[in-house]
Structures are given as C-alpha cells and as structure tokens.
C-alpha cells in the first residue's frame with residue numbers, strides 16, 4: 161500500500177503540491193484529476209522519487225526517503241510513450257526483462273502483447289505504429305516487470321477523442337486483468353471515470369476531495385469541483401429548494417445542488433415552469449436554454465418531435481438521476 165502523509169513540493173518558493181495526505185490500497189486504480197497546473201505531475205514525480213518532497217511517502221509502512229527511482233519497484237508511463245525507436249515492438253516490451261536476464265522472455269513478451277491487444281506485433285518497428293498502438297506498447301513495456309505500482313501521467317491525452325475513449329476502457333480492463341495497482345494523473349474527467357475506481361481531485365496543489373469514484377461523482381465537495389467534474393450548474397438556497405420541490409431528495413435548509421446538462425426534461429405536465437430562451441436541435445435531442453420561474457437560467461432537453469421556440473412557455477421535470485445534492489457549506 162502506498163501512503164502519503166503531508167507531502168509538499170516547492171519550486172523556488174512556490175508550492176506546487178501542498179500538504180497532500182492520501183492512501184492507495186493494493187489492487188486499486190486511483191485517478192488524480194485536476195486542471196492544468198494543479199500539481200498532478202509534480203505529485204506523481206514525487207511518488208516516483210524524481211522530485212524531492214517534504215512529508216512522508218511510504219510503501220507498506222516503509223519510508224521511501226532516499227530510495228532511488230529504479231529501486232522503488234514502480235513503473236512509469238507518460239503521454240508520449242517514449243518508445244525506443246530503433247528497437248522492435250517485442251524488444252521494447254522485453255527491454256527490462258532482458259536487462260534482468262529473466263528466463264522465458266519470448267513467451268512473456270507474447271503474453272503482454274496479447275494482453276494489450278497487439279498479438280503478432282512483435283516484429284513491427286515503432287515508426288510503423290499509430291498513436292494508440294504506441295501507447296499500448298508503452299503500457300505492455302511498463303507492465304513487463306510486474307511493478308508493485310504503475311504511475312501513469314496523462315497516458316491518453318495525446319490521442320484523439322474517439323480513440324482515447326476506447327483505450328480508456330481497454331486500460332481499465334488491462335489493469336484489472338493484470339491486478340496492477342495504479343495511479344493515473346489526468347485533466348480529463350471522462351478518462352478518470354473510465355479508468356479508475358478511486359478518485360482524488362486536486363486544485364492549486366491541494367487535494368480537495370478523495371474517495372470512491374462513484375461517490376465523488378455523486379457528491380462533489382464544492383461548486384468548483386462539481387463544475388470541474390462536468391456538472392453544468394450549481395444552485396443554492398431558494399433556487400435549489402425550488403428545483404427539488406416535489407422530489408424525494410434530501411431537502412435541508414440550505415441545500416446545494418449540482419445539475420448536469422440534461423437534468424431538466426421538457427414534460428408538458430412537469431412541475432417546473434419556464435420560458436425558452438434558446439433552442440437548437442442536435443441529432444438526438446433538442447437542447448434548450450430556459451429561464452425557470454424562481455430558479456433562473458438552466459439547460460434542458462426536449463425530444464426531437466417537440467421543438468419549442470424562443471419566448472415559448474414550457475413545463476419541465478427534473479431527472480433526479482442527473483443531479484447531485486452537495487454537502488452543506
């Protein structure tokens with residue numbers, strides 16, 4: 161188990177990582193999610209031993225202070241897989257096995273290529289591979305030594321959106337199949353949810369929320385976190401109470417509610433009255449911006465066969481599966 165206790169990293173007096181305390185139990189995949197510049201890569205580098213840090217970092221209770229990177233038993237993978245261009249795919253994957261003179265290398269390389277969906281690629285050269293294939297090779301190479309912890313820094317960020325989505329699902333399955341404990345840093349919330357079962361949200365060098373990924377998603381700790389996770393609005397006070405009226409949701413005195421983009425659905429018998437400000441059809445739905453009575457401007461959706469125009473009064477209902485009731489202030 162990896163444990164961080166009050167870890168901070170400074171560059172020339174600027175604290176890039178501030179007082180981070182965090183545990184990662186074996187067999188879990190943790191995504192450290194935060195905007196660019198929030199200190200994610202610095203934290204990962206501190207764990208890898210590439211950056212001097214204050215506080216303590218331990219593995220199974222033993223301090224890693226003074227343990228050099230290559231003796232930590234961790235593997236690293238970056239946005240650009242950094243393959244050895246002059247070596248074949250098979251030799252890239254088997255590189256560290258060869259250094260260790262591990263027996264049965266060819267069989268192990270074949271097994272790893274199979275694991276990442278590249279069976280039969282052993283003799284290809286890196287220059288002939290697509291971006292997604294290169295990252296799969298880098299992953300197989302990182303897994304070859306069976307690291308006790310795999311550290312991934314934005315491993316899919318250089319890929320285009322469709323491929324990134326597919327590879328994120330593959331990455332989750334591959335890490336599960338290999339039973340690898342991993343820490344992934346990313347600025348992309350979809351990637352974080354697709355790959356990890358634990359989530360840590362960073363902002364300005366601090367850890368602002370940490371926990372089971374589904375729980376973090378269901379109850380963001382504050383408005384900034386909710387918006388960063390992809391919620392469209394955060395409502396408080398009277399507006400929040402008004403929105404929750406008629407639902408069975410927890411209604412405290414001062415509720416705060418994070419609402420996803422399509423949480424409000426056009427329904428001619430719905431309890432929420434609104435006026436359409438803007439409407440546009442997409443292939444699946446009509447997207448609306450409405451001004452709701454006592455609530456304010458919100459996004460909503462309508463079915464394609466019902467396309468209300470600007471100024472039209474409408475009624476909406478709340479899809480309660482698409483909102484989160486947030487902790488009080």
Ligand code: ADP
Pocket residue numbers: 171176194195196197198199200201202203
């Ligand atoms: P992220 O990975 O979340 O985008 P980083 O950890 O790379 O963020 O950076 C966090 C902060 O530390 C930023 O303000 C960045 O400019 C600064 N920083 C990162 N690396 C260095 C460095 N080697 N020297 C000085 N400042 C750095």
Ligand code: MG
Pocket residue numbers: 200201202
């Ligand atoms: Mg980074």
